[in-house]
Amino acid sequence: MEYLIHLAILFTVYAMLGVSLNLVVGYTGLLSLTHAAFYGIGSYTTAILLTQSGVDFFPSVVLGIILTLIASFLIGLVLSKFRDDYYALGSFGFNAIAFAVFLNWQNLTRGPLGIPGISKPELFGIDFSNNFNFLMLVLAFLGLVYLASRFIVNSSFGRVLKSIREDEEAIQVFGYNTLYFKLAVFMIGAGMAAIAGSFFASYITFIDPSGFTLMESVFILVIIILGGLANLRGSVLGALFLILLPEILRFVGFPSSVAAQMRQLVYGLILILLMLYRPQGLLGEYKI
Template sequence: MEYLIHLAILIGIYVILSESLNLVVGYAGLLSVTHAAFYGIGAYATAICMTSLGVNFFLSLLIGIAVSVLVSVLMGFVLSRFRDDYYALASLGFNVIAFSVFLNWNALTGGAFGIPGIERPNFLGVVFSSPLAFLLLVAICVALVHLFSKFIVDSSFGRALKGIREDEEALRVFGYETHFYKLIIFAIGAGLAALAGSLYASYITYIDPTGFTINESIFILVIIILGGLANLKGSIAGAIVLVLLPELLRFIGMPNEIAAQMRQLIYGAMLVLLMLYRPKGFLGEYRI
């Protein structure tokens, strides 16, 4: 039972990550390969606030989101100059830079050793220490993120984003400040990824840089492409499938070290097969 709750919490965290990335990649058509950087910024900001400054989890979470949004706006200014392949490359570059900051800014991030001893959330004396209580918290966050994302994509703002994705020039002719739209959706995606990072840090109670590499960004990308770009339900389904699939490897008795590599092998192969046979993913409404 504990194990099932653990998986449900992980799925919840990945649903947040994939829905937020889908807003950027699927709806706005910006191929971002830097989502793990924001996930990491949220996790680190929360961990640092809680362990070094003794700030409450919920305040730390907000700080994490704020830092992530701030960084994403700065990045977004640079990224808004690029398109397609160059966008992917430059965003990947930001992930490398973020990773090297997590790894090398020892005084702040603890370097390769990371930050241990992060506490579980405490809300006015109610501590979400049991897995079930934490699952409840994650479920609430997932619901809020899903409703918020749904609200965005159904709004006129979301329709403008899809317009930009299909034909940016045309939207500009109609007087839309397309750069501004792209920057906003990128910042929203980053803020939501930071929320997932905060939850992860507090749940695992220990973070180190290896969780926030380019491979993690690619993994989130595989989730949304598998589920389908520009489809939020697809992202939920994708997260469930791709979090559970590697767990099967553990059931057939594969050692942990190999299982981690097999997981990477599987999602790499999945990416290639999807591109070859179904670039839209299963429920996709947009193809790259």
């Protein structure tokens, strides 16, 4: 049971990451491979504040979001100049830079040693160090993120995003400044990723830079491509499948010494097969 809750919490964190990235990749058509950077900024903000300054969990989430918004504003400003494959490559670059910062800003992040002993939140006398309570809290936040995302994509703002994806020049002709829209959705997605990061740090209680590499961004991308681009339910489904996948592999009986690599192999194959046979993913409405 404890283990199921553990999986459920991981699933919720990744569903949050998937839903937020889908806003950027699926709805707006910007292939961002830098999501793990924002996830990392959220994680590190919470980790550093909780271990070093005695700030509570929830203020640290807010600060994490603010820092991520600033970072994503600057990164998004640069990335908005690119399109398609150059966009992907540029975002690749920012993830590598963010990773270098996590790894090398040792006074703040302790570099490769990581930050241990991150505490769990407490609110209204409810102690969230109980895993079940924690799960309920994360689920509530996933619900908020999901509803906010659904509101965004169904609003007129969301319709502009979709038309940017379909034909950016056409929507510019109608007088929309697409830069603002692209920047806004990029920042919204990044802020949501920061929330996921704060919860992840608080739950796992230990973070180090290896959790925020480019491979992590690829993993989040696999989630949303598998589930389906421009489909929020798809992202939740994709996260569920990919979190359960290692367990399935274990049942099939792969040796655990190569479990991580085996998982990576499956992610890679999923991407290739999806591109070959179903580029829009399971529930997707849009093909890249």
